[in-house]
Structure formats: structure tokens, C-alpha cells
Amino acid sequence: MPLSYTGAGTLRAATAMTVLGCSTGATAGLTGYPLHGGQTLRYLLAAAVLLPLARRGGPLRPRLTGAELARLALLAAAGLFAFNVLLVQALRHSDPAAVGSVIGCTPLLLAVLGPLLARRRPQVRLLAAAGVVVAGAAVTQGAGPGDLPGFLYALGTLACEAAFSLLAVGLLPRLGPVRVSAYTTAFAVPLFGLTGLVLDGDRMVRMPTPGEAAALLYLSLVLTVLAFLLWYGALGRLGPERAGLFAGLVPVTAALSGAALGTGGLHPAELLGSGLVGLGVCAGLAVRRAPEDAARPAPVPAGR
Structure with a gap:
């Protein structure tokens, strides 16, 4: 039996965040x-796969407007370039657990900013569900040592993580997940390449x-190509508030994958945090969509 429109979005969001969580290794x-240089190679390879996918079936339609080009460039600059640079700086000052706890606030940030940017009032029940997800992610990740610069870098990383979704929402109905993913990765190549040369x-x-080389292939083909397509497909179906709930799966899947690969142990706190994340996601998906959200047009088919 085929999945419903919302069910397909749920599966895509969960898979994308699972891939992201497993990318820590x-x-x-x-x-x-x-x-x-590493990020240049990563996005160059990803763009080499995504751009032909976007062109399948003939010339790219519709043509990009100036506003869309500017939005895509900003999406690449904030969601890809600045995110990776700030994340590295944050990890140089703080423990990964502390950084992860800050970035774990993404579901709550999307639950607030998503409706506000659409000129809607955030739903209280959805905010509560996002809070449960954030609490579960914090319990799973824990809190590690750090300093003020590390915390500020982590806050910047959190903002860039939210921008990766929020800036794409307005592009998806007209361009679709494949073109948004392809153009964004293509824009990231010169950003990293020119910075690296300087x-x-x-x-x-x-x-x-x-x-x-194996790590670059995973980050390029699995995380960037596959997870980007899945995530942007989920955004078009669920909206940023509900899709953002699945960001709480990142520390959970990171902990589970570490235990499975023998690079880390699975502790009671991580099991408790995983349960809270699951509870929050289920509660958030059970909240009825706002009328304005439900009326949002669906993305065009991939590759169009």
C-alpha cells in the first residue's frame, strides 16, 4: 500500500536525519x-551528480529569477559554507557534546521561526512537542565543557542549521528538491574553493x-546527495515545523551508530533521551496542521 503524502514526508525526514547522525564517523x-579543500571536493562531487539529475527530461524549467538566484546563494553561504566553518571553530573551543546540545535546539527554533516567517502564529502544542524533542536531544548528547567563544560559535552554527531549511521553504514549491539541492551545492563549490585558495x-x-577518501565519498554521495534530496522533499510535505522535529534524531542516531560500530557505548541516559525524542516527534506529528500550512502548494516533480 503506497505511503500517504504526509507519511512519505515523515519517512524522508527520518531517513535524512538518520544519515546525518551517522555521518559523525x-x-x-x-x-x-x-x-x-575537503569541502570543495565534497560539494564538487555532489554537484556533478545532482546537476545532471536536475536536467533530466530536457532544459531546466522554470528559469531562475534574480530573487531565486540571490536566495540560493544565501542558502549556500549560510547553510553550507558558514555552517561548516562555524562548526569547526565551535569544536575547537568546546566539547562535541556541548556543541551538539546547542545545535539540538533546531526543532524549537524551526517551530517558532517557520510560522513567523509565513506570518502565522506558532502552534502551542507543536512548540511543546519541539521542546520535548530538544530535551531528549540534550539528554542524549549530554553537556560537555566549553568556553564563551565556543558557545557563540555553536549559536552561529545553530542559526545556519535553521537557515538551511527556512531559506529553502520558499524555493521548493517552484523549483523542487532536486534543483534546490543541485544549485545549492554548486554555489558552495566556489565559496569553499576561493576561500581555500586565499x-x-x-x-x-x-x-x-x-x-x-571513503569519508569524502560518504559525505558527498550519501549525506549531501541523498540526505539533501530526502530532507528538502520532507520540507515540502511537512513544513519546517514538523520536519524540524526530526532533527532531534541526529544525536540519537549518532549515539546508536557509535555503539554499533564499537566507537562508543550506549548509556541509560542515551536510551532515555531517545525515548523523549520519539515521544516528541510523535506528539508533533499528531498536531493538526494549520489551514495556511495545509494549503501550501506541493513541490514540482523532481527534475522539472
């Missing part, structure tokens, strides 16, 4: 590789080790 495998010169790229 791949990211850790690139800590010794030049930051800007800051690192000829040291921005080197031959990766087998482990680094």
Missing part, C-alpha cells in the same frame, strides 16, 4: 584533511588517504 575521519594556497588539496 565520516566527519571525524576528515579532521586531518584541509577544511576548505587561506591555504597550494595546500588546500592533497591526495586523501583511503580512510579520508
